Structures are given as structure tokens and as C-alpha cells.
Amino acid sequence: MIDAGEVRKQFPALHEEYNGRQAVFFDNPGGTQVHESVVAAMVDYMTRRNSNTHGLFETSVRTDAVIEGAHGAVADLLGCDADEVVFGNNMTSLTFHVSRSLARELGPGDEVLVTRLDHDANVMPWVMAAEERGAGVRWADVDVESGTLDMEDVRRQIGPRTKIVAVGYASNATGTINDVGTIIGWAGEVGALTFVDAVQYAPHGLIDVRELGCDFLACSSYKFFGPHSGQIYGRREHLERLEAYRVRPAGDRPPGKWETGTQNHEGMAGVTAAISYLAGLGVKYGGAEASDSRRRKLAAAWAVVGAYERMLTERLISGLLSVPGIRIFGLTERGDWDRRVATVSLRKRGSTPEQLALALAEENIFAWNGTFYAQAVSERMGVEESGGWLRLGLVHYNTLEEIERCLRVLDGV
Numbered sequence: 001m002i003d004a005g006e007v008r009k010q011f012p013a014l015h016e017e018y019n020g021r022q023a024v025f026f027d028n029p030g031g032t033q034v035h036e037s038v039v040a041a042m043v044d045y046m047t048r049r050n051s052n053t054h055g056l057f058e059t060s061v062r063t064d065a066v067i068e069g070a071h072g073a074v075a076d077l078l079g080c081d082a083d084e085v086v087f088g089n090n091m092t093s094l095t096f097h098v099s100r101s102l103a104r105e106l107g108p109g110d111e112v113l114v115t116r117l118d119h120d121a122n123v124m125p126w127v128m129a130a131e132e133r134g135a136g137v138r139w140a141d142v143d144v145e146s147g148t149l150d151m152e153d154v155r156r157q158i159g160p161r162t163k164i165v166a167v168g169y170a171s172n173a174t175g176t177i178n179d180v181g182t183i184i185g186w187a188g189e190v191g192a193l194t195f196v197d198a199v200q201y202a203p204h205g206l207i208d209v210r211e212l213g214c215d216f217l218a219c220s221s222y223k224f225f226g227p228h229s230g231q232i233y234g235r236r237e238h239l240e241r242l243e244a245y246r247v248r249p250a251g252d253r254p255p256g257k258w259e260t261g262t263q264n265h266e267g268m269a270g271v272t273a274a275i276s277y278l279a280g281l282g283v284k285y286g287g288a289e290a291s292d293s294r295r296r297k298l299a300a301a302w303a304v305v306g307a308y309e310r311m312l313t314e315r316l317i318s319g320l321l322s323v324p325g326i327r328i329f330g331l332t333e334r335g336d337w338d339r340r341v342a343t344v345s346l347r348k349r350g351s352t353p354e355q356l357a358l359a360l361a362e363e364n365i366f367a368w369n370g371t372f373y374a375q376a377v378s379e380r381m382g383v384e385e386s387g388g389w390l391r392l393g394l395v396h397y398n399t400l401e402e403i404e405r406c407l408r409v410l411d412g413v
């Protein structure tokens, strides 16, 4: 099991004082805190490597090494090759970029499939692409009671006209982990391409794009203990074949052809550090050997992170359900912990989500209220107009004590 006390020592933000005392970070789905090695790597980049790329002088040579290293690190995180990893500002802008290029292959009679459980960043790029090309849009529904995708509906909506299926790995609202493997299989049967939004899954579990068989998969390092930056895996044949929106000197080889302008090099240094930190958890707690590959260490790390987070989820959900008036929008049964991440959205009778978030903020417990860009599901669940939810999102540096502190406040509101 992970030793959260040890882990917490390595996250500087967890020891800072905010309004005179330490805080509880339950705002993680909006962005996690960074490991000390991430801060150090970014300072190191800015101090000793800061330059633009492809020069013949030392800082530029070092910068090229940082860029190469970051692609390799994300490749290990996702289970692909380094040249199948594209960096960008964030998931949203990368998704728009890829959707622009894929739109060129759409036409009247074609369809894209999006889901009502997805963050809008995995909805509007595809809706707009379809609209521009005269293609149709299909929406897969959610089961409102359980906060899960309606898989029968997904199955029904995929047909011979489907060209792109965009689906989230884990919901940033309900915390549901979707059965993306099955959906990718269905898409494959009709020759549709798949785009997986793994932003909310990446901080919680091992991703294996080869095993999934997806065509694209996106994540954002600021959700997995690194700096603000986004990454996309694209299957090599697509990254080579598709037309990228680029300037001519960028060349026509991936990943460079997809990486517009000068990248966030210090961010890349930080991403590599974040992934190395995670791999280190695999050695420290997961039984991996120091000599194992980084990918293997990561697999071991996610196994222990998952076990620890399931323990937190269990306590959080059982505690919340014992507070009178609280309703959780998502899976709540004991047997469900493998089907959800530790992101829990709720409302409490007689209070708005804003009031709940404010009460927590007064006790230095940081949590989001609102609908978190998960617009379709908040509309579908009827909370869009009434302030959405309070969202408690936990990661492996959170503790049972923090949960108890939070429960006490919510009980008292």
C-alpha cells in the first residue's frame, strides 16, 4: 500500500499555508499539485537548458534532449512509441487541431458519434467538424441514475455511416470509467476512427493505447502531477497520413508536423519528471525493480495507486451517503470501485453546490462547484440551471483524515 504520509512530503504545495493553515486539495479533477521533482526539473530547464530547438550550441542541444525525453516519457505512460506523442498547450487545443485535420475526411452522409457523458472538449471539436462538412452528429446517451454511459445506446448509434467515435475514458463529472475497449471494438467493426479523452483517467490508472486499439488518445499533464500542458497519442499511420495545420519549415514528419510553433520546453521537462515520479512509486510500493523499464514500473505504480484510491473512494462514498440529504450523481455500490475513479459529484438537499463549496473553502478544503464543462451530462441530469454539483476529486496524496474533515463540514452545512 502507498504510504501517503511519505508521498505527501514530496508535494510542496501540500505543506504551504493558505490563510494561515494547510489545505485539503479535493480540487484534483481541475488540476493536481505537482511533485517536487517537477518543480526542480522546470527550474533546471529554465536555468541550464533554456533555448529554442535545433541549434548547434549547447543550450539548444540540451533543449532537443528535453523534447526527446518528454516524448519518450509520455510514450511510456501511454504504451506507444515516442513519435506517436504530440505535445500542445492543453487537451482542448490539441483536440481541435486533430479534429480540423480529420474533418477533411468527412462529408455528407458521414456521421460522428459523441457522448452526453463527455467533457465539452471531446464534444464540440467533433460537432463543429461535422457541421462544417455537412456530416451528421449522433449523441450516445447516459443512464441518469448511475451516471454511466448507456452502452446499448452507444451500440445502436454506431453504424456504417459512423466515421469518428469520440468517447471519454473517465467522466470528470460522475467519475465513471467507461468501457472504452468495447466501444473501440464496435467502432472498429464499421471502420470508424476512435478518439479517447483520457484526461480524467490518466491520474488514476494505467493506459495502454495498443491494448485499447484506439486511434487517438488525449491527456493533460496538469491532471497527473505535472505542469500545464497537453499530450495526444496518435497512431503513426494517421499522424503521417493526415494533413496537419502547420508552417512549412515544421516539416511533414510526426510528431513535429503537429506541434505548432515553439513548445513549452520547461513544461516538457516537468512532464518527464512527473512520469518518472510515478514510475518511482512502482519501485517503492509496487514491487518493481529499479532495473525494470519505466513502463513496467508505471504498471506497478498504477496497481498500488488504484488500490489506495479504491480505499479512499470506499470511505468517501460511504461517508457521504451517511450524511442526511446528500445525493451522489454516479456509481455508489461497493462492487463499483473498479468502474469509477475517486471523483464524486453530489448535491445536498437545502443547499446549493456553491454554498457547499464555500463552506468547505472556509475550512480550507478546496473543491469545485459547477458543471466543469461537462455540459451535456449536467443538462441531462437536470442540474445545469441550478448550480451543477459539488465535486470532490481525490488522488493518491489524499488521506482518510482529509475525508473525515470534509465529511464533518458537509454534515454541518
Ligand SMILES: Cc1ncc(COP(=O)(O)O)c(C=O)c1O
Residues within 6 Å of the ligand: 029, 030, 089, 090, 091, 092, 093, 119, 121, 122, 168, 170, 171, 172, 197, 199, 200, 219, 220, 229, 230
Ligand atoms: C475529461 C476532460 N477532458 C478534457 C478536459 C480539457 O483539458 P484541457 O484543460 O487540457 O484542455 C478536461 C479538463 O478539465 C477534462 O476534465
